[in-house]
Amino acid sequence: MSQLIDPFQRAITYLRVSVTDRCDFRCVYCMSENMTFLPKKELLTLEELDRLCSAFIGMGVKKLRITGGEPLVRKGIMTFFEGMSRHLDSGALSELTLTTNGSQLAKFARPLADAGVRRINISLDTLDEAKFAEITRWGRLAQVLDGIEAAQAAGLRVKINTVALKGFNEDELFTLADWCARKDMDLTFIEVMPMGDIGNENRLGQYWSLKDLRARLAERFTVTDLAERTGGPARYVRLEETGQKIGFITPLTHNFCESCNRVRITCTGEIYTCLGQEGKSDLRAPLRRHPEDDAPLQDAIRAAIGLKPRGHDFDYSRQELGGQMSRHMSHTGG
Ligand SMILES: Nc1nc2c(ncn2[C@@H]2O[C@H](COP(=O)(O)OP(=O)(O)OP(=O)(O)O)[C@@H](O)[C@H]2O)c(=O)[nH]1
Numbered sequence: 484m485s486q487l488i489d490p491f492q493r494a495i496t497y498l499r500v501s502v503t504d505r506c507d508f509r510c511v512y513c514m515s516e517n518m519t520f521l522p523k524k525e526l527l528t529l530e531e532l533d534r535l536c537s538a539f540i541g542m543g544v545k546k547l548r549i550t551g552g553e554p555l556v557r558k559g560i561m562t563f564f565e566g567m568s569r570h571l572d573s574g575a576l577s578e579l580t581l582t583t584n585g586s587q588l589a590k591f592a593r594p595l596a597d598a599g600v601r602r603i604n605i606s607l608d609t610l611d612e613a614k615f616a617e618i619t620r621w622g623r624l625a626q627v628l629d630g631i632e633a634a635q636a637a638g639l640r641v642k643i644n645t646v647a648l649k650g651f652n653e654d655e656l657f658t659l660a661d662w663c664a665r666k667d668m669d670l671t672f673i674e675v676m677p678m679g680d681i682g683n684e685n686r687l688g689q690y691w692s693l694k695d696l697r698a699r700l701a702e703r704f705t706v707t708d709l710a711e712r713t714g715g716p717a718r719y720v721r722l723e724e725t726g727q728k729i730g731f732i733t734p735l736t737h738n739f740c741e742s743c744n745r746v747r748i749t750c751t752g753e754i755y756t757c758l759g760q761e762g763k764s765d766l767r768a769p770l771r772r773h774p775e776d777d778a779p780l781q782d783a784i785r786a787a788i789g790l791k792p793r794g795h796d797f798d799y800s801r802q803e804l805g806g807q808m809s810r811h812m813s814h815t816g817g
Pocket residue numbers: 548550582604642644673713714715716717732734743745758759795816817
């Protein structure tokens with residue numbers, strides 16, 4: 484089966500799958516407090532998710548990241564992970580991983596490791612209990628810290644993802660960096676993106692440019708750019724004094740679209756070929772209409788990739804939001 488190549492000659496080898504739009508947290512930059520979630524019948528079943536992911540793997544996808552909403556609150560999700568491990572065993576897939584808020588890891592870290600997951604990304608924006616409760620609205624810091632411990636005890640490599648938020652975690656920059664270094668965890672900062680209506684919150688107010696964050700780091704450390712790439716959007720620096728590596732995901736101040744290798748699937752089986760554009764195609768219909776034949780599904784996947792745009796149009800530069808997306812980050816999984 485030939486590779487998936489988009490109109491800009493980028494090979495699509497990375498699939499991100501949102502397995503649920505639900506979550507046990509309500510992070511202020513991601514969701515409003517009273518979100519309406521999809522009825523269950525709209526969701527792809529675990530069998531359908533398996534068939535869809537397997538089709539992509541058959542078309543050259545090597546890296547599969549499960550996300551959400553919170554992927555670990557989807558009922559029966561371990562069955563799906565266990566099913567995907569056959570593609571690791573066969574060598575068709577090189578990485579099976581997930582992005583999680585960590586709340587359920589005390590229970591799931593070990594089974595995930597048993598299914599072949601080697602590394603996970605855990606989102607954490609603060610180490611202060613009260614601030615954690617404020618930013619996640621419904622989360623408890625202790626539960627996530629237990630989850631992180633369980634993940635490391637199960638042998639999983641952990642990367643912490645921290646959304647850089649003005650006036651919120653600016654003062655924790657060094658605390659977070661030290662904590663990750665001590666625990667031998669990677670750390671990546673993300674710029675807040677204009678995704679979805681989040682109620683009364685103001686994203687322009689939340690936006691903290693990673694250029695500023697980097698300058699702040701440079702006040703205390705010698706910061707060296709690294710050429711290294713992991714196939715993701717992050718760019719890395721090393722703090723010379725400690726040797727620690729820190730990642731930056733900067734969709735607003737730096738555009739990494741030219742090397743984009745990924746597409747996203749929602750929990751209802753829509754494919755979004757760019758995080759920062761509205762374009763989507765339906766894969767659920769060909770999936771359901773032809774339960775025994777993958778050819779129509781493969782045709783639909785190819786047609787969708789043929790429409791992948793060059794990049795996003797996010798823009799905060801005019802003191803107003805440009806390129807604002809109507810859908811929430813939890814819809815496509817970030
Ligand atoms: N604009 C944009 N942002 C992205 C893209 N991929 C990831 N991000 C942002 O980076 C965040 C963290 O991504 P992760 O889920 O950790 O995945 P990753 O950065 O691909 O992970 P690695 O495998 O560790 O490189 C996402 O939630 C998004 O906010 C992308 O293609 N475009």
